[in-house]
Amino acid sequence: MKTIYMDNNATTQVDPAVFEEMKPFFTELYGNPSSMHRFGGQVGVRLKEARARVAALLNCEPDEIIFTSCGSESDNTAIRSALNAQPDKRHIVTTRVEHPAILSLCKYLEKKDGYEVTYLGTDENGRLDIQEIKDAIRPDTAIVSIMWANNETGNIYPIEEIAAIAKERGVVFHTDAVQAVGKIPIDLKTTPIDMLSLSGHKLHAPKGVGALFVRKRLPFRPFLIGGHQERSRRAGTENTTGIIALGKACELAIQHMDEENTAVRALRDTLETGLLAAIPDSILNGDRDNRLPNTSNISFGYVEGEAILLMMDQLGICASSGSACTSGSLEPSHVLRAMGVPFTFAHGSIRFSLSRFNTAQDVDYVLETLPPIIKNLRKLSPFSAQKSAPACTKSFSE
Numbered sequence: 156m157k158t159i160y161m162d163n164n165a166t167t168q169v170d171p172a173v174f175e176e177m178k179p180f181f182t183e184l185y186g187n188p189s190s191m192h193r194f195g196g197q198v199g200v201r202l203k204e205a206r207a208r209v210a211a212l213l214n215c216e217p218d219e220i221i222f223t224s225c226g227s228e229s230d231n232t233a234i235r236s237a238l239n240a241q242p243d244k245r246h247i248v249t250t251r252v253e254h255p256a257i258l259s260l261c262k263y264l265e266k267k268d269g270y271e272v273t274y275l276g277t278d279e280n281g282r283l284d285i286q287e288i289k290d291a292i293r294p295d296t297a298i299v300s301i302m303w304a305n306n307e308t309g310n311i312y313p314i315e316e317i318a319a320i321a322k323e324r325g326v327v328f329h330t331d332a333v334q335a336v337g338k339i340p341i342d343l344k345t346t347p348i349d350m351l352s353l354s355g356h357k358l359h360a361p362k363g364v365g366a367l368f369v370r371k372r373l374p375f376r377p378f379l380i381g382g383h384q385e386r387s388r389r390a391g392t393e394n395t396t397g398i399i400a401l402g403k404a405c406e407l408a409i410q411h412m413d414e415e416n417t418a419v420r421a422l423r424d425t426l427e428t429g430l431l432a433a434i435p436d437s438i439l440n441g442d443r444d445n446r447l448p449n450t451s452n453i454s455f456g457y458v459e460g461e462a463i464l465l466m467m468d469q470l471g472i473c474a475s476s477g478s479a480c481t482s483g484s485l486e487p488s489h490v491l492r493a494m495g496v497p498f499t500f501a502h503g504s505i506r507f508s509l510s511r512f513n514t515a516q517d518v519d520y521v522l523e524t525l526p527p528i529i530k531n532l533r534k535l536s537p538f539s540a541q542k543s544a545p546a547c548t549k550s551f552s553e
């Protein structure tokens with residue numbers, strides 16, 4: 156059975172060109188870039204090239220890039236660095252729709268270390284209110300951390316505007332751009348962001364490599380302490396194969412982003428329009444006009460998302476309900492709850508996230524197979540009984 160992979164916000168296929176580029180670093184180029192000998196030194200030279208490629212995608216300086224192990228490490232490093240560099244400031248501003256890499260850390264910092272956190276809400280389309288961001292910043296705010304694009308809905312936030320507000324108020328600004336990098340243009344020369352997180356496996360590099368942009372002269376406190384790698388900003392022998400791969404993936408993103416976005420958006424739109432037309436009681440979640448070109452989050456009312464996923468899985472289709480990190484629990488997604496999506500719809504939400512490796516045949520297959528799945532599940536669903544009653548509009552405040 157063919158696999159139709161539409162779960163690219165969870166992780167992506169390693170691009171064959173990326174794989175080719177990293178191969179020699181498993182076999183002949185295995186030296187340690189910190190070694191004094193030329194054998195290790197040549198790897199160091201290639202890491203430098205990779206750093207320049209990542210910086211080129213973001214339009215920043217290569218030495219503003221710190222390689223990490225993943226997006227979560229970059230996020231944790233950014234927040235903790237800002238807090239440790241400003242010990243007199245005890246307040247954080249973030250949103251209710253962040254990835255757990257930010258949200259769980261903030262909850263931990265509140266509970267264990269006594270920090271105060273303001274969690275900004277959204278409207279029903281998942282949009283933030285700029286005035287609320289301005290109002291939330293206080294004299295003791297150490298950092299504002301707001302994601303660039305949401306992993307569940309694909310919503311793109313006005314990061315240029317938010318970064319400018321933080322700069323004007325003299326507050327450190329971090330953005331989790333894990334879903335944005337490689338999918339939309341980012342220009343750190345013109346956007347006053349202090350720190351930005353990215354993750355290799357979301358842009359066709361392998362798992363286990365990420366990066367944190369830290370603007371020159373921003374006071375920085377390392378998260379991992381030890382050796383002098385990454386100019387003493389992140390200890391640990393570099394994941395050389397991963398870094399080389401990330402560099403290549405960034406180069407490919409620079410070369411192909413525009414044409415790929417057009418193609419992926421067209422596939423996504425055909426899928427989305429077809430599903431919404433064919434399946435009654437289905438709604439689009441998120442900001443229709445301002446989201447990633449690859450993402451479509453649709454709620455199929457009165458049916459369980461997990462059941463839909465299982466049925467699709469049997470037919471070779473991979474997608475997500477909620478985010479990959481929260482599926483496995485029967486709680487509806489925190490993002491949809493923050494948007495006030497009614498219970499009977501939040502439970503039946505499916506995220507389709509496409510990539511350059513999807514085809515028109517993939518979309519046709521999903522359009523053929525999903526409507527009958529939903530129809531059959533609705534016959535069995537306990538939620539169907541609620542259809543005649545008004546949909547529960549409980550808002551899922553935490």
Ligand SMILES: Cc1ncc(COP(=O)(O)O)c(C=O)c1O
Pocket residue numbers: 164165224225226227228230254256302304305306331333334354355356365
């Ligand atoms: C928005 C966002 N931030 C952070 C992460 C965590 O990235 P990683 O899996 O590389 O730790 C993810 C992964 O799903 C994400 O989507």
